[in-house]
Amino acid sequence: MKNNKWLYLLMLIFLMLGCAKDRDEMEFRVNSELLGNRFQSELLGFSFLPPKACTELPDSLAAPLAEQLKSQIDAAGNVLVVPVKFFVNEEDMFICIVSELMNFQVTKSAIEGYEQMVRRTAKGGEIKQTKYHYHKFDVHQLLVINDDMVQFKLFFPVENGRSFQLDYVVPKSHYVKYMEAIESSIGSIQK
Numbered sequence: 001m002k003n004n005k006w007l008y009l010l011m012l013i014f015l016m017l018g019c020a021k022d023r024d025e026m027e028f029r030v031n032s033e034l035l036g037n038r039f040q041s042e043l044l045g046f047s048f049l050p051p052k053a054c055t056e057l058p059d060s061l062a063a064p065l066a067e068q069l070k071s072q073i074d075a076a077g078n079v080l081v082v083p084v085k086f087f088v089n090e091e092d093m094f095i096c097i098v099s100e101l102m103n104f105q106v107t108k109s110a111i112e113g114y115e116q117m118v119r120r121t122a123k124g125g126e127i128k129q130t131k132y133h134y135h136k137f138d139v140h141q142l143l144v145i146n147d148d149m150v151q152f153k154l155f156f157p158v159e160n161g162r163s164f165q166l167d168y169v170v171p172k173s174h175y176v177k178y179m180e181a182i183e184s185s186i187g188s189i190q191k
Contacts (some may be wrong), residue, residue: 008173014140026132026139028187035184039085042099044164046137046156049188051181054087062086082164093172094178096185101163103154111140111157118142118153136191150175152182 027067035049039056047065050056057065066083080102104110125146132139140155152168166189168182 014166023088026134026164028134029180030184030187031180032184034181035188038086038088038188041084041164042098042100043085044162045158045191046164048166049185050087051089051094051185053092053177053178053181054094054096055089055091057086057088070086084164092171092174092177094174095131095167097165097167097169098164099167101157101165104157105158106159106163111155115140115156118119118144122146134186135189145172146171152186154186 001115032049034040034052036047036052038047038176062083062085065086068083082100082102083097084100085098088094101114104114115129122144123146125144128143128145130141131144132141137156137158139140140157142153142155144151144153148171150170150172152166154166154168155163156165157163166186168185170178170182
């Protein structure tokens with residue numbers, strides 16, 4: 001019970017930081033000791049530092065997983081989300097996924113439709129939504145909390161470019177352990 005109180009307090013603090021809608025630019029504390037090597041995607045036009053606790057999944061393992069995830073989402077008849085890179089911590093089941101949103105038109109209705117699709121596929125639980133500006137990106141963040149998992153979905157709609165998404169998925173039992181690493185990783189995002 002005591003751990004749940006800390007978990008909710010920490011999530012509340014993180015959400016309050018993310019809900020500062022009047023700010024021109026969001027701020028994150030970045031602890032570089034918690035971060036791995038920079039991942040850069042020329043294709044998507046951004047770079048970031050994944051959590052150090054997660055290692056890059058080799059393409060030989062990532063390709064079948066990406067295809068499986070892509071087909072599941074595509075079969076639902078929604079935006080085609082194509083996973084590009086996986087960073088995983090197998091021991092704690094902590095995952096960071098970089099995905100491209102194929103053929104995504106950046107309009108208010110498309111963004112709202114995509115957010116609704118995420119809500120439908122969230123499998124219950126609580127969803128907190130925030131929007132902010134960070135390093136020349138407009139970021140739409142959905143925090144999905146269910147009985148077992150905490151998931152940060154950061155959606156980056158890009159005009160005249162390739163829209164992309166970052167997912168940080170961690171079991172609820174390990175969320176407190178990795179919260180600072182997630183915040184630091186988000187804070188490392190650059191164009």
